[in-house]
Amino acid sequence: MTNPGDDDQRPVRVFLVDDHALFRAGVRAELAAAADRVEVVGEAGSVAEAVAGIGHWAPEVVLLDVHMPDGGGAEVLRRVKAGESEAVFLALSVSDAAEDVIAVIRAGARGYVTKTISGRELADAVVRVRGGDAVFSPRLAGFVLDAFAEGPGSTPVGDPExxxxxxxxxxxxxxxxxxxxxxxxxxxxxxxxxxxxxxxxxxxxxxxxxxxxxxxxxxxxxxxx
Missing domain, CATH: 1.10.10.10 (Winged helix-like DNA-binding domain superfamily/Winged helix DNA-binding domain)
Structure with missing residues (x-):
């Protein structure tokens, strides 16, 4: 029989999505130092693998790359949300471009951090988004505030070129x-x-x-x- 507080004591189950195997290995190694707080239960290198893996492993937090050859983070979010997953998504990307931040947040991510983040900071971010916080690397939150200040559902003015x-x-x-x-x-x-x-x-x-x-x-x- 489990106690009500048991979920607060065990590590957060994390699924890692990135198309670079070496980067995934590096994240695993960094998060291993915080094994008492986070546990990487699976990983994927493409949108299709991510959707299948998230459905299989039922993680609590998904660390999600923004750009992948077959669609990227926003596409993973669209497909997984359609399947009613309870996972929380945290974007982890090399890009700090406003359009990338806004696109993935609009798609349903709970936060966005860049790949310059340390292992300890990443573990903290995972725990925080699992607890309901929105987490952003410095200055990225401003992009989201600016975008949504215009009203729900609004989109930035496009540039045809x-x-x-x-x-x-x-x-x-x-x-x-x-x-x-x-x-x-x-x-x-x-x-x-x-x-x-x-x-x-x-x-x-x-x-x-x-x-x-x-x-x-x-x-x-x-x-x-």
Missing amino acids: LDLLTPRERDVLRLLARGYAYKEIASELYISVKTVETHVSSVLRKTQLSNRYELSRWATDRRLV
Whole structure:
């Protein structure tokens, strides 16, 4: 027979969703130091795996990457919420872009933290969202407040040119505009230098610009930096 307070004493069951296996391994290792508070019960590297895994493991908190090749965090939220899961979702992403934060919160996430967070801070964030708090990395909460201040269901004004870019192309462009070299962008986003070059070429084609300096100015004008 269990006592009413037992749930407060056991670790929070966590499911980890990220398309990079090395990053998932790193998060597991970091959270292992807080095994008395959190327990990673499963993981997934794609939207389909995430939906199936969350249904199987019934976690209390899902750590969710925002950008994945087959749809990303918002798509996981849409599919899982349709299945009536009781899990709470906390976005964990390399991106600190306002549009990414707003999109995943609108989809149903309870918070959003960036991958620069320490293992101890991440464990704290997991426990807090499980307890009902909304958790954000510094300055990200302002994006949400600004977006929802306009009223429930409102959406930011669109930019037709910006809408042509994929979420990953925006990530690459944002870092490029901040002065990152291709190798640094690749390291930051866990992709290859060749993939970075491909994304930059695609952005140049879509924006009809000629070089990274023009791209940087274009990104700055649209407040991507």
